[in-house]
């Protein structure tokens with residue numbers, strides 16, 4: 001696989017579309033365990049990115065990631081704005097001098113995002129957060145690379161891991177985020193941030209898969 005700035009911006013557009021279509025679903029999830037703003041926060045951030053698509057497409061990968069991070073930090077707000085903003089800025093450091101990403105580069109990008117989110121949010125897997133959709137995807141990506149899977153198999157495995165990870169938050173007790181304020185710690189509800197993380201990872205995999213024969 002070969003992912004350049006242009007393809008990454010195609011992904012941002014596709015992710016924006018999926019997020020945009022799921023206003024009620026995601027808002028209801030955040031109303032059940034949080035304050036109901038997660039969808040509008042994230043939607044605002046992706047709208048801002050799509051509005052600057054021409055500029056992003058023309059940038060080297062590392063600068064584009066830095067710009068995406070700064071834009072997310074400034075527009076999304078809430079916990080997720082800081083976490084996504086920081087994650088993109090951390091990932092940008094892995095992309096210096098690269099005009100495109102191969103599979104292994106993308107795995108490093110996602111691993112750098114995971115590390116930054118974990119340290120910034122002082123959270124680990126199992127805490128019922130966005131991490132629960134990202135960490136299994138990072139692991140599945142690494143395992144798939146080690147197993148020598150084809151690009152299609154690899155992308156399918158990463159996508160599946162993130163969707164299953166989001167699904168698994170339903171039975172978790174929250175240790176971070178607003179769901180910790182609920183008497184039931186959110187048990188029985190999916191974590192909205194994990195669901196939207198799985199939207200992003202699955203859309204990324206789908207967008208890349210379409211470019212491979």
Ligand code: ADP
Pocket residue numbers: 030034035036037038039041042077078079080081083117120121122123128129130131176177178191192193194
């Ligand atoms: P806020 O909770 O400030 O209203 P959002 O509604 O934008 O922020 O985002 C909520 C999501 O952010 C949660 O569903 C959870 O996935 C994620 N989140 C919250 N706190 C943390 C944390 N400390 N570490 C990782 N993810 C977190």
Ligand code: MG
Pocket residue numbers: 030034035036037038078
């Ligand atoms: Mg919220």
